[in-house]
Amino acid sequence: MFLRKQLASLLFFASILFVSVSAPLSAQSAAQPAAPSVFGYGDFTAQAKIEEKFLAVPDAKQAGEELKILTAEPHLASSPEDHKTAEYVARKFRAAGLDTEIVPFRVLLNQPRVVRVEAYDASGKQLMSGPTREHVEGDPFQDDPRVVMPFNGSSGSGDVTAEVVYANYGRLEDFDQLAARHIDLHGKIVLARYGGNFRGVKVYIAEKRGAAGVLIYSDPQDDGFTKGDAYPDGPWRPETGVQRGSVQFMFEYPGDPETPGVASTLDLPDSARVSPYGSQPHIISIPISYHDASPILQAMQGPGVPPGWQGGLGFRYHIGAAEGQGTVKVHLVSQQDYQRRIIWDVIGKIKGTEYPDDWVVIGNHRDAWVYGAVDPSSGTAAMLEAVHGIGALLKQGWRPRRTIVFCSWDAEEEGLVGSTEWVEQNAKALERAAAYFNMDVGVAGPDFSAAAVPSLKQFIRELTHSVPSPLGGTVFQQWRIKSAGENEHRRSNAPPEPGEEVHVGDLGSGSDFTPFLQHIGVPSADISSGGPYGVYHSVFDNYAWFVQNADPKFEFLQEMARVFGLEALRMADADVLPYDEVAYARSISYYIDAAKRRAADQGLSLDFSAAQAAVTRLSAAAQHIHGLQAAATGDLARLNATLRQAETDLTNGAGLPNRPWFKHTIYAPGEFTGYAAVVIPGVNEALDSKDQPRAAQQLMVLTQALDRAAQTLEGAR
Numbered sequence: 265m266f267l268r269k270q271l272a273s274l275l276f277f278a279s280i281l282f283v284s285v286s287a288p289l290s291a292q293s294a295a296q297p298a299a300p301s302v303f304g305y306g307d308f309t310a311q312a313k314i315e316e317k318f319l320a321v322p323d324a325k326q327a328g329e330e331l332k333i334l335t336a337e338p339h340l341a342s343s344p345e346d347h348k349t350a351e352y353v354a355r356k357f358r359a360a361g362l363d364t365e366i367v368p369f370r371v372l373l374n375q376p377r378v379v380r381v382e383a384y385d386a387s388g389k390q391l392m393s394g395p396t397r398e399h400v401e402g403d404p405f406q407d408d409p410r411v412v413m414p415f416n417g418s419s420g421s422g423d424v425t426a427e428v429v430y431a432n433y434g435r436l437e438d439f440d441q442l443a444a445r446h447i448d449l450h451g452k453i454v455l456a457r458y459g460g461n462f463r464g465v466k467v468y469i470a471e472k473r474g475a476a477g478v479l480i481y482s483d484p485q486d487d488g489f490t491k492g493d494a495y496p497d498g499p500w501r502p503e504t505g506v507q508r509g510s511v512q513f514m515f516e517y518p519g520d521p522e523t524p525g526v527a528s529t530l531d532l533p534d535s536a537r538v539s540p541y542g543s544q545p546h547i548i549s550i551p552i553s554y555h556d557a558s559p560i561l562q563a564m565q566g567p568g569v570p571p572g573w574q575g576g577l578g579f580r581y582h583i584g585a586a587e588g589q590g591t592v593k594v595h596l597v598s599q600q601d602y603q604r605r606i607i608w609d610v611i612g613k614i615k616g617t618e619y620p621d622d623w624v625v626i627g628n629h630r631d632a633w634v635y636g637a638v639d640p641s642s643g644t645a646a647m648l649e650a651v652h653g654i655g656a657l658l659k660q661g662w663r664p665r666r667t668i669v670f671c672s673w674d675a676e677e678e679g680l681v682g683s684t685e686w687v688e689q690n691a692k693a694l695e696r697a698a699a700y701f702n703m704d705v706g707v708a709g710p711d712f713s714a715a716a717v718p719s720l721k722q723f724i725r726e727l728t729h730s731v732p733s734p735l736g737g738t739v740f741q742q743w744r745i746k747s748a749g750e751n752e753h754r755r756s757n758a759p760p761e762p763g764e765e766v767h768v769g770d771l772g773s774g775s776d777f778t779p780f781l782q783h784i785g786v787p788s789a790d791i792s793s794g795g796p797y798g799v800y801h802s803v804f805d806n807y808a809w810f811v812q813n814a815d816p817k818f819e820f821l822q823e824m825a826r827v828f829g830l831e832a833l834r835m836a837d838a839d840v841l842p843y844d845e846v847a848y849a850r851s852i853s854y855y856i857d858a859a860k861r862r863a864a865d866q867g868l869s870l871d872f873s874a875a876q877a878a879v880t881r882l883s884a885a886a887q888h889i890h891g892l893q894a895a896a897t898g899d900l901a902r903l904n905a906t907l908r909q910a911e912t913d914l915t916n917g918a919g920l921p922n923r924p925w926f927k928h929t930i931y932a933p934g935e936f937t938g939y940a941a942v943v944i945p946g947v948n949e950a951l952d953s954k955d956q957p958r959a960a961q962q963l964m965v966l967t968q969a970l971d972r973a974a975q976t977l978e979g980a981r
C-alpha cells in the first residue's frame with residue numbers, strides 16, 4: 265500500500281513534466297477554451313457535458329460489489345452458475361434501461377470426466393501420479409466441489425502410455441530444433457511449457473508431427489516464483505496452480521467447432537453441423553502444475569537442452585527420449601464428455617436516434633474456467649459500471665445517435681464461442697457496425713494498454729485524455745510514462761509514426777474481437793489494465809487474490825468502466841466516424857515494405873510494385889477524406905457510410921488460403937502464434953512457406969482490397 269502511494273506521487277510529478285508535450289488537445293483548447301477539438305465532432309461542447317455527466321457515475325465500491333457477486337461461485341460456460349450470472353447481468357442491463365435479451369446457442373463443448381497423469385522411470389518405478397489438487401495455505405475459495413478439474417477445452421479422449429519428450433514452449437522453432445536433432449515424435453508424448461504462443465498451437469504442431477499426447481505445464485520461470493512471490497504471499501503462480509484453457513485450433517476458425525460460418529441457434533438442425541475436427545485436435549492434451557511436471561522433468565535424461573530451454577526448476581533439464589538412455593514414460597488418461605450444450609449471451613441495446621441501424625458494439629465475456637476474478641469478471645464489473653453510467657444519462661433523457669449494443673459473451677474460454685455465434689447470426693447487420701470495443705482481462709493491475717486497428721488507435725489515445733487515473737493525472741499520461749519505458753525495447757526498424765506518443769498494439773486473437781474484425785471487418789479495439797498476474801485460468805484467480813494483488817480499492821475497475829463507456833459514447837454520438845485512415849494506410853505501407861524485404865532476403869522474385877502503388881493511392885485518398893472528416897460539414901450520413909465501406913473493402917470474401925473463415929486482408933491470428941497478429945497474413949504466410957506462386961496471388965488479393973478501399977474513399981464529397 266505504502267509503495268503504491270509513493271509510486272503514485274512520483275508518477276504524478278513525472279506527469280506534470282509531460283503536460284506541455286501533450287500537444288494537439290492542449291494547443292487547440294487554448295484557442296477554443298470552452299470546447300476542445302475532438303476528431304469526429306464539428307463542435308464538441310454539448311458532447312463534453314454529456315461525457316462529464318457519464319464519467320461521474322461509475323463507482324469503485326459498487327464495481328467491487330459486482331465483482332464479488334460475479335465471482336461468488338465457479339461459473340464454467342453452460343453450467344447452472346453461468347446461467348445465474350447471465351440473469352444477474354441481464355437484470356443490471358434492464359435496470360439501466362437497456363432493451364435486453366438472453367440469447368442462447370447450442371454448441372459442442374467438452375467437460376472432463378476423468379483426467380489422469382502418471383509417470384515411470386526406465387526401471388518402471390512410479391515418479392508421480394496426478395493431477396495434484398490445486399491448493400495453497402488459507403485460500404477461501406479453493407475447496408468448492410464445483411471447481412472443475414484442470415483440463416483443456418477441445419482435448420481429445422483416450423488412454424496412452426509413451427515416452428516423453430521436452431519441447432520447451434512448443435513453438436514451431438522448438439519443434440524444428442527437435443527435428444534437427446532427429447528426435448522422432450511419432451507416438452511420443454510432448455511435454456511443453458506454457459508461454460511463447462497460444463496453447464492450441466503447441467498441440468497443433470505436436471499432432472502434425474505425430475505425437476500421441478501433450479502435457480502442458482506452467483514453469484516457475486514464466487509466471488511463478490522466478491518472477492516474484494507466489495500466491496498467497498504475492499501475485500505469482502503457486503506450486504500446484506494449473507492453467508486450464510482451450511486447445512481449439514482457433515486460428516483455423518473459432519466458435520462452435522461444428523458450425524463454422526453458421527450460427528448454432530437452438531433450432532439449427534443437426535444435419536447442418538459438420539465434423540468438429542476442422543478446429544479440434546484428435547490427440548489428448550492435459551494441463552498440469554510444475555508440482556506435477558517437476559518429477560517427470562527431473563528424471564528425464566538424453567541430450568541436454570539447447571540454450572533458452574532451461575526453466576526455473578532447480579535441476580538441469582533434458583530433452584529425454586534418446587533410446588537406451590533411461591527414458592521416462594508417461595501414462596495419460598483423458599475422458600472428455602462432449603455434448604451439445606446451451607450457452608447464454610446477454611445482449612442489451614439502446615436504440616440510436618439518428619442512425620439506428622449503425623451499431624456501436626461493446627462487449628466482454630462472462631464465463632470463467634473457475635471463478636475468473638481477473639479473467640473475465642473484472643471486465644464484466646467494469647462493463648456493468650459503464651452501463652450504470654450510461655443508464656444515468658438515459659434517465660436524464662439522453663439518447664445516442666447510433667445504436668449502442670452491450671454484450672456479455674458466454675463460452676469465450678472454449679473458443680470465442682458466444683461472440684462468434686452471435687456475429688455469424690448478425691453478420692448482415694454488422695456490416696454497418698461503427699466499431700466493436702472489447703475488454704477481457706479488465707483489471708490485473710495498474711498498467712493501461714490497448715490494441716486496435718490503426719484507424720482506431722488515435723481514437724483510443726484521444727479519449728484516454730478525458731479519464732482520470734488513480735495514479736494521478738489522466739489515463740493517457742500514465743499510459744505514456746509506462747509506454748516510454750517500453751519503447752526503448754521496441755524494434756527500431758519500425759518508422760516513427762506521428763501521433764504514436766503511446767503504443768497501441770495490433771489485434772491478433774485470443775478474445776472476442778476476432779469474429780468482429782477478422783470475419784466481418786468491423787473496426788475493433790481491446791483495452792486492459794495489466795499487472796503481475798500469475799494465477800491465470802487457475803482456481804486462485806478469485807476475489808481473495810484480486811483484492812490482495814490487483815485492485816484493493818477497485819479504483820482501476822472504475823477507471824476501466826470510464827474508458828470503456830467513453831469508447832461507446834464518443835463513437836455513438838460522433839458527427840463523423842473518427843476513423844484515422846491516414847494511419848491505416850501508413851501501417852499497411854510499412855507492412856508491405858517489410859514483406860518486400862523478407863521476400864528479397866529469401867531470394868524470391870516477387871513484384872511488389874502494384875501493392876505499393878495501391879497503398880500510395882490509399883494514402884492519398886485517406887488524406888482527402890481526413891480533410892472532410894475534420895471539416896465535418898455536408899452530407900455526413902454519406903461520409904460515414906463511405907468511411908465504413910472502406911473498412912469492409914479490406915476484407916476478402918474468399919478468406920485466407922486454407923482458412924476461409926478469416927476474411928481480413930490485413931490482420932489474422934498466426935497459424936503458429938495464435939495470439940499474436942500476423943499482418944497482411946495472406947502474403948506473409950505464403951512467404952513463411954516460401955511459396956512464390958501463392959505469395960504472388962495473395963499480393964494481388966491485397967492489391968485489389970487496397971484499390972477497393974482507395975476507390976471508396978476517393979468518392980467522398
Ligand SMILES: [Zn+2]
Pocket residue numbers: 629639640676704705
Ligand atoms: Zn478471458
